[in-house]
Amino acid sequence: MNEMTNPLTGNKFTRRDFLKTTSTVAIGGALAGAFPGRALARNDDTLKLALVGCGGRGSGAAAQALSTSGNVKLVAVADAFGDRLEKGLQNIKKAHGDKVDVAPERQFVGFDGYKDAIGLADVVVLATPPGFRPIHFEEAVRQGKHIFMEKPVAVDAPGVRRVLAAAEEAKKKNLKVGVGLQRHHQKGYIETLQRIHDGEIGDVVAMRCYWNGSTPWVRTRAEEEQKAGRKLTEMEYQMRNWYYFNWLCGDHINEQHIHNLDVINWIKKGYPVRAQGMGGREVRTGPDYGEIFDHHFVEFEYADGSRLSSQCRHIEGCWNKVSEHAVGTKGTVDLDGGGRWQIKGANPWKFDNENQRDPYQQEHDDLFAAIRDDLPYNEAENGAMSTMTAIFGRMATYSGKMLEWDDALNSKIDLMPKSFAFDAVPPVLPGENGIYPAAVPGKSIMV
Amino acid sequence: MKKTFIFALVGMGVFPGFLQSTHAAVDFIKEVKPILEMHCLSCHGPKNAHENGELDLSTRALAIKGGDHDNDLIPGDAEKSLIYKYTIFPADHKKLMPPKDKGGPLPKAQTEILRLWIAEGAAWPENLTLVNVMKVDFVRDVKPILEKGPPLSDESIEILKLWVDQGAVWPKEVKLGGVGGAPILDKESLIAIDLHKIIVANSKEAAEADMKKFTETIDDRTSFVMVPIPGGEFLMGSPASETSRKPDEGPSHKVKLDPFWMGQHEITWDEYELFMYPGERKKDDEGNYTSESADAVTRPTKPYVEMSFGMGKNGFPAISMTQHGANKYCEWLSAKTGHFYRLPTEAEWEYACRAGTTTAYSFGDDVSQMGDYAWYEANSDYKYQKVGKKKPNPWGLHDMHGNVTEWTLDGYDPDYYKQFENTVAQNPWNKATKPYPHVARGGSWDDKPEKLRSSIRRASSKEWKMQDPQLPKSIWYLTDAQFLGFRIVRPLKVPSPEEMKNYWNSGVERE
Numbered sequence: 001m002n003e004m005t006n007p008l009t010g011n012k013f014t015r016r017d018f019l020k021t022t023s024t025v026a027i028g029g030a031l032a033g034a035f036p037g038r039a040l041a042r043n044d045d046t047l048k049l050a051l052v053g054c055g056g057r058g059s060g061a062a063a064q065a066l067s068t069s070g071n072v073k074l075v076a077v078a079d080a081f082g083d084r085l086e087k088g089l090q091n092i093k094k095a096h097g098d099k100v101d102v103a104p105e106r107q108f109v110g111f112d113g114y115k116d117a118i119g120l121a122d123v124v125v126l127a128t129p130p131g132f133r134p135i136h137f138e139e140a141v142r143q144g145k146h147i148f149m150e151k152p153v154a155v156d157a158p159g160v161r162r163v164l165a166a167a168e169e170a171k172k173k174n175l176k177v178g179v180g181l182q183r184h185h186q187k188g189y190i191e192t193l194q195r196i197h198d199g200e201i202g203d204v205v206a207m208r209c210y211w212n213g214s215t216p217w218v219r220t221r222a223e224e225e226q227k228a229g230r231k232l233t234e235m236e237y238q239m240r241n242w243y244y245f246n247w248l249c250g251d252h253i254n255e256q257h258i259h260n261l262d263v264i265n266w267i268k269k270g271y272p273v274r275a276q277g278m279g280g281r282e283v284r285t286g287p288d289y290g291e292i293f294d295h296h297f298v299e300f301e302y303a304d305g306s307r308l309s310s311q312c313r314h315i316e317g318c319w320n321k322v323s324e325h326a327v328g329t330k331g332t333v334d335l336d337g338g339g340r341w342q343i344k345g346a347n348p349w350k351f352d353n354e355n356q357r358d359p360y361q362q363e364h365d366d367l368f369a370a371i372r373d374d375l376p377y378n379e380a381e382n383g384a385m386s387t388m389t390a391i392f393g394r395m396a397t398y399s400g401k402m403l404e405w406d407d408a409l410n411s412k413i414d415l416m417p418k419s420f421a422f423d424a425v426p427p428v429l430p431g432e433n434g435i436y437p438a439a440v441p442g443k444s445i446m447v
Numbered sequence: 448m449k450k451t452f453i454f455a456l457v458g459m460g461v462f463p464g465f466l467q468s469t470h471a472a473v474d475f476i477k478e479v480k481p482i483l484e485m486h487c488l489s490c491h492g493p494k495n496a497h498e499n500g501e502l503d504l505s506t507r508a509l510a511i512k513g514g515d516h517d518n519d520l521i522p523g524d525a526e527k528s529l530i531y532k533y534t535i536f537p538a539d540h541k542k543l544m545p546p547k548d549k550g551g552p553l554p555k556a557q558t559e560i561l562r563l564w565i566a567e568g569a570a571w572p573e574n575l576t577l578v579n580v581m582k583v584d585f586v587r588d589v590k591p592i593l594e595k596g597p598p599l600s601d602e603s604i605e606i607l608k609l610w611v612d613q614g615a616v617w618p619k620e621v622k623l624g625g626v627g628g629a630p631i632l633d634k635e636s637l638i639a640i641d642l643h644k645i646i647v648a649n650s651k652e653a654a655e656a657d658m659k660k661f662t663e664t665i666d667d668r669t670s671f672v673m674v675p676i677p678g679g680e681f682l683m684g685s686p687a688s689e690t691s692r693k694p695d696e697g698p699s700h701k702v703k704l705d706p707f708w709m710g711q712h713e714i715t716w717d718e719y720e721l722f723m724y725p726g727e728r729k730k731d732d733e734g735n736y737t738s739e740s741a742d743a744v745t746r747p748t749k750p751y752v753e754m755s756f757g758m759g760k761n762g763f764p765a766i767s768m769t770q771h772g773a774n775k776y777c778e779w780l781s782a783k784t785g786h787f788y789r790l791p792t793e794a795e796w797e798y799a800c801r802a803g804t805t806t807a808y809s810f811g812d813d814v815s816q817m818g819d820y821a822w823y824e825a826n827s828d829y830k831y832q833k834v835g836k837k838k839p840n841p842w843g844l845h846d847m848h849g850n851v852t853e854w855t856l857d858g859y860d861p862d863y864y865k866q867f868e869n870t871v872a873q874n875p876w877n878k879a880t881k882p883y884p885h886v887a888r889g890g891s892w893d894d895k896p897e898k899l900r901s902s903i904r905r906a907s908s909k910e911w912k913m914q915d916p917q918l919p920k921s922i923w924y925l926t927d928a929q930f931l932g933f934r935i936v937r938p939l940k941v942p943s944p945e946e947m948k949n950y951w952n953s954g955v956e957r958e
Contacts, residue, residue: 056917213753321757
């Protein structure tokens with residue numbers, strides 16, 4: 001537990017190092033809040049912002065970046081689809097008209113628009129479907145920009161490795177990188193984690209976490225073709241209904257459950273070493289639901305031998321929960337992210353929910369404070385490792401095998417298409433009946 | 448089953464919001480029938496099939512039997528079926544159907560519907576006979592109706608239905624002009640007009656004496672109980688002497704209210720999810736609607752986050768909905784049941800909570816009894832609990848003080864009571880003009896006793912959806928209001944269609 005290997009560089013990297021990286025983030029945020037007077041001394045130049053991926057979340061993140069203290073201006077946007085770009089830009093203008101200055105020549109539609117948009121900014125928000133994140137992150141680092149990127153940061157192991165490598169590069173260039181794992185910026189979580197790390201529940205010996213909910217959305221081919229008034233190419237359709245394709249989304253275990261897995265990693269101050277699990281497609285079996293599973297159960301093992309039971313399910317009408325829990329030698333902790341955090345046992349405690357702040361705003365406040373005050377700020381590595389945790393889980397449920405972390409992280413299986421164009425062939429295609437092939441546990445090779 | 452035009456409006460995508468719902472298999476009634484009736488039946492009906500290749504498309508059996516060919520309709524094989532194949536010939540092809548002079552070729556969207564429908568097996572109810580349908584001209588037939596506005600004659604309604612069935616064509620250059628200042632129909636009005644008729648016919652109770660406790664059934668597994676609340680006068684607000692009293696609870700003033708029924712319990716997830724997830728129990732529902740307007744009521748988008756926050760669903764109160772969501776539930780429920788439901792006004796809520804008492808709580812002022820009547824901070828185990836497990840108030844209502852705080856119809860104004868000092872307010876309702884704040888009433892599982900008092904008022908705020916990461920934020924869900932649910936009322940007097948519309952659309956939710 002005290003020593004972990006960074007599987008990318010082979011460097012031994014100690015618990016102390018890990019603490020150093022994670023706590024600077026927390027301190028950066030705390031300082032910014034505690035000494036508002038610092039703003040006088042800080043760099044208050046106008047920061048130019050570019051948004052890559054103009055969906056509801058991307059627009060939300062841009063609006064939050066524009067709501068940080070100090071001058072920020074949105075100068076460029078990019079999206080694969082013109083209609084999504086327009087709608088997103090409209091919504092941001094509605095909320096922040098005075099801070100939006102995106103002339104038509106700085107609106108980039110298509111797969112390659114991100115390069116130009118990034119080039120025009122000081123800070124970029126990367127919020128496309130996660131499959132593109134490694135490519136966009138690499139480019140933003142190459143161009144020397146500060147970055148906010150949404151979670152997850154990849155959909156496969158090669159993508160995770162690219163993000164880890166670019167994260168190293170970002171550090172060398174002194175770029176500030178925030179990742180949308182906003183629980184790290186949420187008061188209830190920060191206080192609870194502090195207590196756990198202070199030993200209030202003793203040694204953590206067992207963990208559980210859940211994202212059991214329902215299908216967030218689906219865009220059917222029929223609906224999309226009706227809207228378009230024509231047939232869509234397979235690539236267009238998959239890009240519209242991206243949630244259900246692994247090269248774009250990485251499965252819901254990656255897209256949503258990453259939040260819960262990341263909290264457990266945070267509690268454990270490390271990443272799992274081994275995993276096995278089960279899952280499948282029980283109700284989302286039709287052609288509208290691509291290839292992803294609708295439920296996963298994974299047992300992760302951490303370096304100290306403690307185990308995490310992780311469940312995520314998208315099946316309506318079942319028992320629902322989105323939360324994290326841990327059992328320690330002196331007590332238990334329940335982290336119900338929606339507003340309830342409590343410790344039971346030797347040191348009982350409940351979080352006082354009165355003074356919550358919006359964690360989605362806070363994560364931008366913290367990032368921008370770090371940019372303006374030049375504080376160390378790099379969430380990319382943890383973002384990549386927690387993304388890998390989720391991908392590791394998916395590999396376990398898809399394959400049905402017991403898997404080792406190092407094998408998973410070094411896997412050569414690359415899910416991305418060979419070329420990006422609306423007439424290019426995506427890496428997964430429907431069969432004769434319109435149904436996409438899905439993984440078969442026991443048969444599918446995942447690592 | 449009689450189809451209302453609103454239902455059809457939705458099916459035809461006139462209201463784009465509905466496109467968010469899942470589109471499953473092609474729906475014969477909604478999608479295919481209108482195409483066949485308007486474009487095919489004038490030549491291929493029982494009257495003149497003999498002049499047109501003997502092909503009669505009025506029933507499925509006749510269509511499959513075919514005319515001169517035997518492959519007019521082959522369920523499962525669109526490419527071989529002539530009624531699809533002939534529709535996709537080029538415009539100048541002599542076999543094109545419908546022919547050029549009869550409106551062919553059809554738009555791609557319609558030929559695709561035909562193709563999919565056939566490929567999916569050409570479902571077509573056995574006993575359903577199609578008829579030739581008049582072609583509606585927007586300017587000639589529809590425009591005058593929309594400009595005149597309600598009330599609509601049955602003939603006008605028929606024309607609107609046909610118009611919608613035929614694709615609701617509305618040429619871009621044609622603008623409506625209000626005639627004599629008459630309102631232009633919007634979707635909300637159409638629903639209210641449609642439902643008003645049904646609700647009036649279905650509301651048997653004429654006087655207060657007829658009001659009995661009743662059980663309303665939504666489907667074979669889900670029902671709820673409504674308790675009669677007599678009309679009357681009460682003192683609203685709290686005296687300055689009440690412990691923990693806030694300034695906005697005064698001045699105390701008299702309020703006179705008409706009789707209504709109120710839900711014995713808070714709305715549970717069992718009920719609310721029928722509204723949230725229309726597809727899920729559709730099979731059970733088929734044919735059970737009092738009005739198909741139930742399908743026309745705007746329904747919530749799917750939540751990204753799990754909205755019960757792990758506190759339980761079956762028998763537990765529904766939470767985290769916006770006031771708009773609660774209002775739309777009432778509208779949907781009215782369409783489902785044929786009774787008029789809405790949120791209570793703030794005055795109705797307090798009147799029902801007090802149930803004739805003038806003390807801080809409906810059981811007196813003794814806080815030590817709280818545990819018998821309410822789920823609150825001290826006994827809730829940090830979460831909401833199943834409805835109806837604590838003692839009711841004197842009028843038989845459960846959980847008014849605790850469990851979840853409840854939405855009312857009113858906008859929040861701390862000074863609202865002042866205007867009624869020394870007068871009697873009659874059925875007051877402070878209709879909101881902006882999204883925030885609205886009034887929620889009663890305490891919750893997360894509150895201390897003083898927040899459970901009958902007179903305490905809670906103002907909604909933006910903070911209640913603080914953690915919604917999307918832009919725009921959801922108009923349906925509150926990410927940070929796990930203490931908040933609602934219960935419903937049914938007034939004895941059925942309101943006018945306009946009033947219904949106002950009640951169901953009071954949220955001013957767009958920010």
